Amino acid sequence: MKKISCALLAVMFAAMLAGCTQPQHTHSLVEVPRIEAEVGKDGNIAYWECPDCGKLFADAQGEREISRKDTVIPALEEPDSPFVLADVYSWTGRNYPASEFTFIYNGTEEVKFTYDETALTLDAEAHTVKALKDGRFPVTVSAGSSTDSFTVIGKTVNRVGYRWEGNIAWYKERAETSADLYDSDGTDGKTTVFVGDSFFDGPSFWTNFNDIYAGKDAQIAGIGSTTTYDWEQIMLDRVFLHNMDPKNLVMNIGTNNFGDDGDSTETVIESAQRMFSLMHDKMPETHIWYFSVAQRTWGSYNQIVTDLNDAMQAWCEHKDWITFIDVEDLITAKYLRADGLHPTLDAYVEVYAAELEKAGCIIEDK
């Protein structure tokens, strides 16, 4: 009897000890509903959480404990778009044509464009868009179950200030001389005209032009110090590159936009695209060959040159009327004059003329 009492006490004592180390706790389970994962955002399975002890369970009875990471449904991958699209600038007003936007779709479903019709007009066949006002306007492109979008950046152009008006009288005078030469010696659909800045300025820099293109139907009409703004003015004021339709226009432009006019990267990219859009509108049958901007050996323009060239290469890629010719890595210091900016006569032969030919530009005989 005495022994039994001891055994009983021992059992009771053990029970009390157990009660102290593992206090009785009834989970108060709260259900967390399932949330589906989205693109770029995790979801979760349905689970039950006890707010008192923080434990998570897969079931309402609290029988199967799980960890936090067991509840996660991983975010969905961005679905592969069947479209190739790119944001596009569009300039308001009658001076500027609608902008061709990049659009590639290899599927068979009918394609639908959705956009704010008070802000844009869009030609779904020609793949052109025209902004009616300033701002950033999304265009949603859908076909079957696929949807993607691009942004139209609407800009108004005010052709005033030093970018547009500085030195323009002198540039126009020189452009008039080139217009006269084209009128007398040029042939639409046959002649190749080189235009742009000092790189393609015959008297000042490209002095071996007539040796390289002897017997060829080629004219050199670049003007030192010019920017995209100057060439826009020359076209819009109908001085040159107006009422003519050469076979090829070969162009070097852009370096003075940031070097002289202080353009930001974004501004020079927009300006180059606007000038070429205008050029193509004026001379739709002409093929344009655009040389990348060369790096200088001095100054802080290295990055802006690379960014401009990359942006223009991408912009030209899906257009059949303009070819980007990348000479950025070819014009090394040995091909630059002592000024660290302009090409040597060898550079014209071995890089500019050679790469133009390699790109597929055929310059006709006279």
Ligand SMILES: [Zn+2]
């Ligand atoms: Zn609990």
